[in-house]
Amino acid sequence: MTPERTSCRTRYPLLLVHGAGFRDLKLPLYWGRIPSALERRGAALFYGLQDCWASTETNAAALVRRIDGILRETGAEKVNVIAHSKGGLEARMAASSLGAGEKIASITTIATPHHGSKTIDLLFRAPKPLFSLSALAVDNWIRLVGDRKPDFLAVCKGFTTERMAAFNRENPDCPGVLYQSFACVMRHPFSDVNLSTANFIVNRIEGPNDGLVTVASASWGERVHVLHSNAFRGISHLDAIDLRRAPLTAKQGGGISDVCDVYVDIVQELKQRGL
Numbered sequence: 218m219t220p221e222r223t224s225c226r227t228r229y230p231l232l233l234v235h236g237a238g239f240r241d242l243k244l245p246l247y248w249g250r251i252p253s254a255l256e257r258r259g260a261a262l263f264y265g266l267q268d269c270w271a272s273t274e275t276n277a278a279a280l281v282r283r284i285d286g287i288l289r290e291t292g293a294e295k296v297n298v299i300a301h302s303k304g305g306l307e308a309r310m311a312a313s314s315l316g317a318g319e320k321i322a323s324i325t326t327i328a329t330p331h332h333g334s335k336t337i338d339l340l341f342r343a344p345k346p347l348f349s350l351s352a353l354a355v356d357n358w359i360r361l362v363g364d365r366k367p368d369f370l371a372v373c374k375g376f377t378t379e380r381m382a383a384f385n386r387e388n389p390d391c392p393g394v395l396y397q398s399f400a401c402v403m404r405h406p407f408s409d410v411n412l413s414t415a416n417f418i419v420n421r422i423e424g425p426n427d428g429l430v431t432v433a434s435a436s437w438g439e440r441v442h443v444l445h446s447n448a449f450r451g452i453s454h455l456d457a458i459d460l461r462r463a464p465l466t467a468k469q470g471g472g473i474s475d476v477c478d479v480y481v482d483i484v485q486e487l488k489q490r491g492l
Contacts, residue, residue, distance in 0.1 A: 221258060222257070222258060222259055223258070223259040224258045224259065224481075224485050224488070225255050225256075225258035225259050225260040225481060225484040225485060225488065226258070226259030226260065226261070226488065227260065227261070227297055227484060227487050227488045227492060228322075228488070228491055228492055229293050229294070229295045229296050229297050229322045229492055230261040230262070230263055230287060230291050230293055230296050230297070231255065231260050231261065231262050231263065231296070231297050231298075231299060231484065232263050232264070232265060232280075232283070232284065232287065232296045232297065232298045232299070233248055233251075233252070233262065233263070233264050233265065233299055233300075233301075234264075234265035234267070234280065234298055234299070234300035234301070234304035234305070234307060234308055235247045235248075235264070235265055235267070235269070235300075235301060235302075235304050235458075236300075236301045236302025236303045236304045236305075236328075236329075236458075237269060237270060237302060237303040237372055238269055238270065239269050240268070240269045240363060240364075241264040241265060241266050247458060248458055248459060249458060249459025249460060249461070249462045249477075250459050250462055250477050251458070251459050251476070251477050251480045254477040254480065254481055255480060255481065255484055258481065258484075258485075260484055261291065263283075263287050263296070265279075265280055265283055265300075265304060265307075266279070266283060267279040267280060267283070267304075267307065268363075268364040268365060268366060268367065269359060269364055269367075270355060270356065270359045270364055270367040270368065270369050270372055271364060271365070271366045271367060271368060271372075272366070272368045272371040272372060272375065273303065273306050273307050273310055273372070273375050273384075274310065275366050275368070276303075276304075276307040277306075277307045277308075277310035277311040277314070277315055278311075278315060280307055280308060280311040280317070281311050281315050281316075281317045284296055284311070284317055284320050284321070285320075288320060294320075295319075295320050295321055295322040295492075296320065296321060296322065297321075297322050297323045297325070297484075297487050297492055298321055298323065298324045298325065299325045299327070299480070299483065299484075300324065300325070300326050300327065300329065301326075301327045301328060301329070301457060301458050302327070302328050302329055302330070302429075302430070302454065303329070303330070303372070303375075304326075304329070305324070305326030305327070305329030305331070305398075305437075306329060306330070306331070306375070306384065308321075308324050308326070309324060309326075309388050309390075309396075310384075310388050312324060312388075312391045312394055313387075313388040313389060313390070313391055314387060314388055318391030318392075318393070318394055319391075319393075321391070321394050322394065322395065322487075322492040323394060323395035323396075323397070323487055323490075323492050324394060324395070324396050324397075324438075325397050325398070325399070325483055325487075326396075326397075326398045326399070326435070326437060326438070327398075327399045327401075327457050327458075328399065328400060328401050328427050328429070328430045328435050328454050328457050329398065329430070329435055329437065330376055330381065330429075330430045330434045330435065331381065331385065331398070331434060331435065331436065331437040332378065332381055332382075332385075332433060332434040332436075333376055333377050333378035333379070333380065333381030333382070333434060334376050334377070334378065334419070334423070334430070334431070334434060335378060335422055335423050336418060336419050336422050336423060337373065337376045337377050337378075338377050338378055338379075339422065340373075341373075341374070341377060349370065352368075352369040352370035352373075355367070355369040356368065356369050381434075390438070395438075395439060395487075395490070395492065396437060396438030396439055397438045397439055397440040397441070397442070398435055398436055398437040398438050398440075398441050398442070399435070399441075399442045399443075399444055399457075399479070399483075400427070400430070400431075400432040400435035400436060400441070400442070400443045400444065401427035401430075401435075401443075401444045401451070401452040401453065401454065401456065401457050402425050402426070402427060402432060402443060402444070402445055402451050402452060403416050403426065403427055403428055403450070403451040403452065403453050404445075404446075404449055404450060404451035405449065405450065405451065406420075407450075408428075408449075408450035408451045408453055409428055409450070409453035409454075409455060409456065411428070411453075411455060412427075412428025412429065412453050412454060412455065413428075415428050415429055416428040416453075419431065427451075427452065427453050427454040427456075427457065428453045428454045428455070429454040430454060444457075444473055444476075444479060445472050445473065446465045446466060446472050446473050446474070447465075447466060447472030447473065447474055448465055448466035448472075448474075450465065450466075452465065452473065452476065456476055457476060458476075459476050459477060
């Protein structure tokens with residue numbers, strides 16, 4: 218077997234944990250081409266399968282159960298977690314507050330709002346009935362696609378800077394667990410038409426961001442990486458999970474041309490660390 222076909226065969230299985238607003242569905246797959254890129258290189262891959270709009274607390278508890286199931290199935294002692302967006306908070310809570318740290322070798326977060334959002338702070342100054350009605354509509358709709366305990370309002374409140382400051386105090390890093398983070402940057406509001414308005418607003422209020430999460434908020438752990446593409450468009454919050462199912466650019470050198478390469482590099486380094 219060639220070295221490339223085993224370059225992502227880590228000691229512990231990988232657990233991909235999705236963010237808010239999506240579920241782990243086979244079609245369309247939340248992670249685009251990323252799982253295939255990892256599995257071709259020998260990765261043992263599993264998914265979080267948690268709800269898309271449940272609270273961080275509810276989903277963290279679901280992740281603990283999921284991890285227990287993976288360990289029973291594989292016979293492994295631990296898992297390596299790679300989590301996108303809100304999934305990173307759920308992984309951290311599972312490890313810390315819920316006691317799963319001894320079952321987790323590493324937590325790699327991608328575009329996770331570890332320090333909250335000043336933009337969300339401002340949005341919560343809007344009339345409360347507006348948020349309540351929106352939350353009710355989202356909760357009712359998302360139950361139809363499978364969420365058992367949707368709580369859109371709690372999720373949004375969880376992204377305020379005040380709540381995240383409390384979250385970070387309540388969920389310190391677990392000794393023996395590798396924590397590292399990746400932030401993404403859109404170079405222009407039109408880098409991703411899905412997030413153009415959000416990128417413009419967040420940039421004016423907080424600074425460089427991926428359309429939802431700033432570089433400062435996404436920074437956490439032993440190592441912090443800021444991802445830049447080698448194209449004009451940059452890398453958006455949705456590009457980080459390969460939503461377009463295509464390379465960012467055909468150009469070579471000077472930056473990231475395909476987000477799948479980022480995940481391969483992450484997993485190969487975990488393997489080199491013996492995790």
